[in-house]
Amino acid sequence: MSRLLERSVPDDYLLRMASDWIRRHLPLGAWKNDMLVAVVRLEDLGEKEGWCGGLRVAPELRMQGLGRALMEYLMTVARLRGISVLRDLIEEDNTPSRMLAKAIGFRELLMASHLAGTITPARGAAPAVPVTILPEIGIDEMSWVRALGGHMSPTGPERFRFVRATRERLSKEMEGGTLFSTPQGTGLFLFSKPVKVGWSERTLRSFAPLNGPLVEIIDAAASLMEGDGSRVDGFLPVDLAALGVAEKRGWIPGEMWGRRVLLCERRLF
Ligand SMILES: CC(C)(COP(=O)(O)OP(=O)(O)OC[C@H]1O[C@@H](n2cnc3c(N)ncnc32)[C@H](O)[C@@H]1OP(=O)(O)O)[C@@H](O)C(=O)NCCC(=O)NCCS
Numbered sequence: 001m002s003r004l005l006e007r008s009v010p011d012d013y014l015l016r017m018a019s020d021w022i023r024r025h026l027p028l029g030a031w032k033n034d035m036l037v038a039v040v041r042l043e044d045l046g047e048k049e050g051w052c053g054g055l056r057v058a059p060e061l062r063m064q065g066l067g068r069a070l071m072e073y074l075m076t077v078a079r080l081r082g083i084s085v086l087r088d089l090i091e092e093d094n095t096p097s098r099m100l101a102k103a104i105g106f107r108e109l110l111m112a113s114h115l116a117g118t119i120t121p122a123r124g125a126a127p128a129v130p131v132t133i134l135p136e137i138g139i140d141e142m143s144w145v146r147a148l149g150g151h152m153s154p155t156g157p158e159r160f161r162f163v164r165a166t167r168e169r170l171s172k173e174m175e176g177g178t179l180f181s182t183p184q185g186t187g188l189f190l191f192s193k194p195v196k197v198g199w200s201e202r203t204l205r206s207f208a209p210l211n212g213p214l215v216e217i218i219d220a221a222a223s224l225m226e227g228d229g230s231r232v233d234g235f236l237p238v239d240l241a242a243l244g245v246a247e248k249r250g251w252i253p254g255e256m257w258g259r260r261v262l263l264c265e266r267r268l269f
Pocket of ligand 1: 054057061065066069089096097099
């Protein structure tokens with residue numbers, strides 16, 4: 001598989017994850033003369049939701065229907081497993097992938113961007129917006145995180161990986177931190193216990209719902225950072241206007257997904 005990945009995308013992030021992939025998800029492939037020439041993976045998120053990703057077709061075999069055939073096979077496998085909805089993230093400027101997704105009935109649901117940053121409000125400063133600590137929160141309130149299929153999790157000072165949002169994982173993460181929301185419930189955050197992640201001692205995962213007022217969400221996150229220079233990381237779906245606002249406040253677009261990605265969805269039955 002490494003040989004295919006090396007040839008498919010320059011510096012493919014999947015090269016670092018390939019073995020984990022094979023162990024934990026369902027990889028599907030196409031072979032020609034005993035050579036792997038296309039690959040994709042299916043993740044069963046439970047509750048009839050599926051996540052697909054990592055589609056790669058060998059460069060010399062593109063535009064011949066192979067990507068489409070493999071995705072159609074994936075949809076058949078997903079149906080057999082009782083999955084009723086499949087989702088995927090595609091970078092905005094990846095025309096081939098967007099065309100393929102459209103050709104097989106995926107709808108583009110929303111534009112998103114992964115942002116990370118360091119926000120250091122003055123120590124003791126009054127919170128810019130009040131926040132509510134949520135000692136108890138139903139897992140259903142995290143449903144939109146699940147709809148995105150997961151969230152970003154730091155693996156070092158610069159790298160992020162996409163973590164699938166199973167019920168178990170979200171429950172476990174909530175046990176490890178404090179959840180709070182902004183007044184209108186526009187943002188939902190998990191304030192983790194101190195951990196050493198690269199240069200930061202503490203991370204704040206932020207799960208912002210779609211089209212939430214971004215400034216308010218960022219201010220609420222910053223208020224809780226107490227000026228300790230922690231890194232805020234999260235998967236904030238933003239539109240282009242909001243991206244500028246976020247950048248002014250010290251957030252940077254995540255490295256892995258480029259500036260803008262599209263969440264695409266295909267209902268299977
Ligand atoms: C994206 C990718 C998997 C497409 O695979 P493929 O085998 O070339 O796609 P197909 O030949 O099955 O084409 C499927 C549809 O997409 C369209 N399409 C594919 N590549 C296209 C391109 N470069 N420009 C315009 N349309 C394109 C085809 O016209 C076809 O539409 P149709 O069935 O209505 O005629 C392949 O380009 C690839 O491996 N890219 C690098 C890795 C990558 O970006 N993966 C996706 C990550 S989300």
